Structure formats: C-alpha cells, structure tokens
Amino acid sequence: MTLGQSIAETRKRLEPHYSDGEARALVREILFRLKGWTPVDIAVKADEPVSGFIQSKISEAVDRLLRDEPVQYIFRRATFYGLDFTVTPDVLIPRPETAELVDIIVGDHSGQSDLRVADLCTGSGCIACALARNLPFAEVTAIDISEPAIAVARENASQLKVDVDVRRDDVLALTPPEAPLYDIIVSNPPYITQSEKTSVDANVLLYEPHSALFVPDTDPLLFYEAIGLYAVKALAPRHSLYLEINPLHAEALRDMLARQGWHDIDLRRDTSGKLRFAIATRTS
Known part of the structure; x- marks a missing residue:
C-alpha cells in the first residue's frame, strides 16, 4: 500500500465521525507524530510504500480517534505557541484561545525584561x-x-529548557503576601459550570480532567474570586492580572473584580468574537 492509498483509507474511516477538514488535519497530525512528515513530505512521498508497522500504528490511532480520544493524548504531544508540549490525561490540552492570552501578555510587555510572573492553575505549564x-x-x-499536573509541567519546562519554578499549592487557599511578589499574574482556571456539560464535546468530557474544567453552578467564579483576592496583594502596583474566562459570566466577573479593588478592568474578545479574557490593573 502506498502512502497516498493509506491516507485515502484513513480518511474514509474517519469521515463518518469527523468533518472532512478535521479528518484531513488528523491524518496530517498522525503522520507528523509517527514519522515527522510535513505536508510537503506527505505530497512528495504519496507514491511510496508504507510499511506494515506504520500502517498498523495508523490504524491503532484511528481506532482510538473513533472512540473520541483526543489525538494529543494518543501521542502525548501538543503544539502550543510554536512549542511542542507533553500532554497526558492529567492536564488539559492547550487551546488556541489560551495562545491568544499569551499573545496579549507578550504584546503588553514588549521590550521589558526581568519580569516576575506567576501562572496559577498551570496544568501542563503551557502558559508558563x-x-x-x-x-x-x-x-x-x-x-x-x-501532583500529576505538576510532574507534566516540570517535564515540559525541562524539555523546552526554560526556567520555570513549578510548585504545588492550592490556588483556592493561597495566602496573600505582605509585599508584592509579581509583575504579571495569569490564570486559566476551571470555569465551565456543571450545567454546561451537555454542550461540551465528547472528546473533552470523556478524556480531559474534570477537576481542571468544571466548577459548581452555585459558584461559577470560585477560582476567580480566590485569584483576584490573592493577586490584588501579590501584584506590583500598575501591573496587571490576566485571566481566561467563561463568556457567560464575564459581566459578573468584572463586577466582582471591581469590588475587590481592581481598576481598568478590560474584557476582551477572542478571534471568534466571544468575551474570553479579562485584564485588570492594580493601581496602588
């Protein structure tokens, strides 16, 4: 069987479960993870034979995809912000929206150096x-x-050769410091309410860690309240708190941050037009 034939067969198996575009993207990801082939490589090698071993690995990956397992967990890898991360079912798969948050932070601090940064609810460590x-x-x-997430974050920092101090602590119980510790505090905490589960994709609901996704219907701002109270003391004056948020609770979040003493609270939309980020500044 040639590579081209293998690709056609793989897409045929995937397309009843995934859209045409998704199936094409999944085939490209499978071949990249198994062989390191780029789309150009795939085009060049279309008429070359595929070994039985590789075909069996492709088939195994497709079997798992048809059970809604995310391709990132199948290969334990995810690309985020141009970097390649280890991911396991102990951590969330990094999302494009989170990369937009990183973009905002990097853009806001262009030309600055020696900044002190805290990433709360770090998960895989992708933001950090x-x-x-x-x-x-x-x-x-x-x-x-x-603890399992901490292990993944430490592995990623080591593999990527970046200096990140990964610590285990309960974000809901952090003690505010007597003096500011950071110039940037960022968080993408759990923010999906239990009642929203019915709208969550099967691959997320079945495989991603619920503790990193869901909060009670009765307390949708649970993590944001704790983070805001900590950050208003831990952040240096005239510096900002950056949050990824649930669009359904954006206005309530802004009101809560204002009550905590935050200023210049800016709700921003992601590229799909949803209110996805909150940026709040400590002025004194």
Whole structure:
C-alpha cells in the first residue's frame, strides 16, 4: 500500500465521525507524530510504500480517534505557541484561545525584561513555558494543586529548557503576601459550570480532567474570586492580572473584580468574537 492509498483509507474511516477538514488535519497530525512528515513530505512521498508497522500504528490511532480520544493524548504531544508540549490525561490540552492570552501578555510587555510572573492553575505549564520563552529573562513561577499536573509541567519546562519554578499549592487557599511578589499574574482556571456539560464535546468530557474544567453552578467564579483576592496583594502596583474566562459570566466577573479593588478592568474578545479574557490593573 502506498502512502497516498493509506491516507485515502484513513480518511474514509474517519469521515463518518469527523468533518472532512478535521479528518484531513488528523491524518496530517498522525503522520507528523509517527514519522515527522510535513505536508510537503506527505505530497512528495504519496507514491511510496508504507510499511506494515506504520500502517498498523495508523490504524491503532484511528481506532482510538473513533472512540473520541483526543489525538494529543494518543501521542502525548501538543503544539502550543510554536512549542511542542507533553500532554497526558492529567492536564488539559492547550487551546488556541489560551495562545491568544499569551499573545496579549507578550504584546503588553514588549521590550521589558526581568519580569516576575506567576501562572496559577498551570496544568501542563503551557502558559508558563511560553512566557518564559518569550519574555526576556523573566522569573516564572507555575502553581497547581495536582501532583500529576505538576510532574507534566516540570517535564515540559525541562524539555523546552526554560526556567520555570513549578510548585504545588492550592490556588483556592493561597495566602496573600505582605509585599508584592509579581509583575504579571495569569490564570486559566476551571470555569465551565456543571450545567454546561451537555454542550461540551465528547472528546473533552470523556478524556480531559474534570477537576481542571468544571466548577459548581452555585459558584461559577470560585477560582476567580480566590485569584483576584490573592493577586490584588501579590501584584506590583500598575501591573496587571490576566485571566481566561467563561463568556457567560464575564459581566459578573468584572463586577466582582471591581469590588475587590481592581481598576481598568478590560474584557476582551477572542478571534471568534466571544468575551474570553479579562485584564485588570492594580493601581496602588
């Protein structure tokens, strides 16, 4: 069987479960992860034979995809902000929206160096590592309560050769410091309410860690309240808190941050037009 024939067969198996575009993207990802082939390589090698071993690995990956398992967990790899991360079912798969948040932070601090950064609810460490790579000489701390997530974040920092201090702590119980510790605090905490589960894709609901996704219907701002109260003391004056948020609770979040004493609270939309980010500044 040639590579071209293998690709056609693989797409045929995937397309009843995925759209044509998704099937094409998944085939490209499978071949990249198995062989390191780019789309150009795939085009050049279309008439070359595929070994039985590689075909069996492709078939195995497709079997798992048809059970809704994310391709990132199948190969334990995800690309985020131009970097290649280890991901396991102990951590969320990095999303494009989160990369937009990193973009905002990097853009806001262009030309600055030696910034002190805290990433709360770090998960895989994708935000912390991306900022460590893109903010010159930044001192980055990453915090999460999950031991397995901490292990993944440390592995990513080591593999990417970035200086990130990964610590285990409960973001819901952080003690505010007596003096400011950071110039940037960022978080993408759990923010999907239990009642929203019915709208969550099967691959997310079945495989990604619920503790990193869901909050009670009765307390949708649970993490934001704790983070805001900590950050208003831990952040240096005239510096900002950056949050990825649930669009359904954006206005309530802004009101809560204002009550905590935050100023210049800016709700921003992602590229799909949803209110996805909140940026709040400590002025004194």
